[in-house]
Amino acid sequence: MVTYNKEQIKNLQELDKKHYLHPTSSLKQHQENGPKRIFTEGKGIYLTDVNGDQYIDALASLWNVNIGHGRKELGEAASQQMGKLAYSSSFNNLSHETVIQLSEKLASLTPGDLNVFFFTSGGSESNDTAFKLVRHYWKMKGQPEKKKIIGLERAYHGITMGATSATGIQQFQNMTTSLAPDFLHAAAHKTNCEWGDKNDSDYSRSIRGIIENEGPETIAAVIVEPIQGAGGVIIPPDGYLEAVRDLCDQYGILMIADEVICGFGRTGRMFGVDNWNVVPDIMCMAKGITSGYIPLGAVAITERLRDNLAEVSDDVLFHGFTYSGHPTSCAVALKNIEIIEKENLAAHASKMEMELIKGFKYLTEKHSSVTKSRAKGLLGAFELFEDREQGIPFGPEKMAAQKLVEECLSQKLIVRSVTFGGTNIIALSPPLIITKEEIEKMIMIFSDAIQTVEKSLRLQSV
Template identity: 85%
Template sequence: MYNKETITKLNELDRKHYLHPTSSLKQHQESGPKRIFTEGKGIYLTDVNGNQYIDALASLWNVNIGHGRKELGEAASQQMGKLAYSSSFNNLSHETVIQLSEKLASMTPGDLNVFFYTSGGSESNDTAFKLVRHYWKMKGQPEKKKIIGLERAYHGITMGATSATGIPQFHNMTTSISPDFLHAAAHKTNCELGDKSDPDYFRSIRGIIEKESPETIAAIIVEPIQGAGGVIISPDGYLEAVRKLCDQYGILMIADEVICGFGRTGKMFGVDNWNVVPDIMCMAKGITSGYIPLGAVAMTERLRDNLAAVSNDVLFHGFTYSGHPTACAVALKNIEILERENLADNSRQMGPELLKGLKFLEDKHTIVTKSRVKGLLGAFELFEDREQGIPFNPEKMAAPKLVEECLSRGLIVRAVTFGGTNIIALSPPLIITKEEIEKITLILSEAIQAVKNNLKFQNA
């Protein structure tokens, strides 16, 4: 616990010098940071005032093995003492990136055995877009350059990743986005299988392909579960239908596993829940549990071999920190812990417990509805009248108010309000226990009651 003078100084310096990501600039300048954290252990974070919080979001869906794992710091320290950094440009290499690549190849589905490294999810998705366009160009089909994503999808905040994202707010932030990105209605399984009677057919992936011509489409990118869009789980049969569609039209399939990967959904990768093998798979977050920045792009050996056969030129794409030795060492230790402690299996086992808690909230509070969970990725929605399907007016800020009520009670969750929704998302560390899930449920229940009382007072 810090003294009052130190806390005041930290707040002042934060407000003066730190531009926060995905935050209200006006609110920050008026009030400073909401909380300043100093320590993490297990599923808990501690702030400068000594208050403890359950991190039920694993910070940004990424601290899969929990906070405070000294093994990862030791792995970083040992690697830094041996070889902190070395470039991989011009076919130079180092032992740690080779070891990580071999390890990942043993975990990824199918023949996704070739890896390109980045510093995070946005860079991974941008890399995938460039690679597929380069692939088709080298194959003599440069007109195949369009990327189809889904509405409500989130793929990152670099220029290409933002353009692929299907959430308008991220487009509106800038004056221009990249061309040749299209967005289809999500999860229209019957349409992707060819049902033209559906009124949304022409907004489906298949409908867009037919309109634009498959000769212009380079790839389709999908999240097995849409995270930032509101924890929207792909219905059974959907990813399989997209895979068949890509095969039918000669289009590459990209799976964005940035949130879903490394045990989050109860399987090592989200696509494993549906036994689908994409052509390219993008990873980040859980690959190091957030302890150090790292991302990766897995591609099939077939794609790599085809590129090698048709291109004698340099691959003019690479980041300074591609294959960073220290980041690779941390990833290896993180994966070792994931496997040693069977955390993907714990995610699978705790998923029903989390769903049980959310269903309890539905039974107790009439404004709670549409609970869904896959592994330890879950959400529920707030409706003014769930029986009539009437959502809360966006001006009532039901979900953001619930987030604040939870925070005041020592619980961190996330609100998703895109498109007027009031969704509460949860993705706790994969080490969580049944007792800790029950504790989260009780705090949520108290916070929901407080929001109900507040909204009732507003209506009075």
């Protein structure tokens, strides 16, 4: 382990403040206090900082380090590929071996006939690509008016222009003064409405209600996360995704599944939609495809969609990124998927779901503020309420979730708060290699941290 003296650490902190604009962070806090932690090494479920302190990375950094930190196999795969062919372009129908191999491998994993792949550098690019492809598809089919995209409230799809516009979290939209047109947002998980129950008070806000109001001839696609991640780990009720699939089929609308967080074993199945046996027309992926070891995203489309596009247009597909199908990224993805399969990590995530639920039950029984826990595979969350019996949440001024995240960090546990819409949600998604004993250790840290925060909040109320 590399060690740093106080002068080196201070220098890194000052350079960070001076030169690094952090993503999704408070600029004011950064300029006042510098970086919260500077990490130098990772091994398994742990990260080590410049002080030599070790933390449980219970968020898999950004929902993505599925196989855990420090897997030398991925570095070796990258090195071997770089020594052979580090980069080449896929424009103008040029190709290379690793992108072909990865496409074939993904086709063996994706459901139905989602057997055709376009590669990107990450999730935002994947979702933007999907939006462009569906609009291009309908235009080529002689229906250019089919251009509206329906997403869900509390959904997160990324931060490029189209992805931000599709995102149903207001704070992300407020950051810009101009959103892309033709994006609509439906109330999430209104299963009865999507099956056609017009007696529901939320019917007009449902996907079906919006389709009927806007006219199906104007709707290009519906995009859903199998489980909403950044919105608070919101698991849909049984029958919901099936209802959306049926609704899209009924009205001739394409269904896009955003699997950026859910994909590659996170939910206990290879892809989130596999939990409900739903096959979308388009599937967007990133994060777990390389476990975050190198940037890569992908968009899977059905063979039918590809064939239809080929039939109606002999023009160039004027869409592509410099790093589409990057050879080194593809090589890393292949090795990553090999590890996920060889170590049965999706099945392991399903098994560890039971341990996570058991831990949440313990926290709920021991701490009066803990409620509404849920998990699917190793994607989980619980909420903090001031009075859970009466259903009274903590007010936003008490910053309950944020305080718990900070207390967990002080106790060497990294988790995430979700406070959109006045919620106090604690989200976690540890690496898929986590063990029963490590989950128990994580739960004990949670318990100590919750006890500290509950005491602080009681004193604050006095």
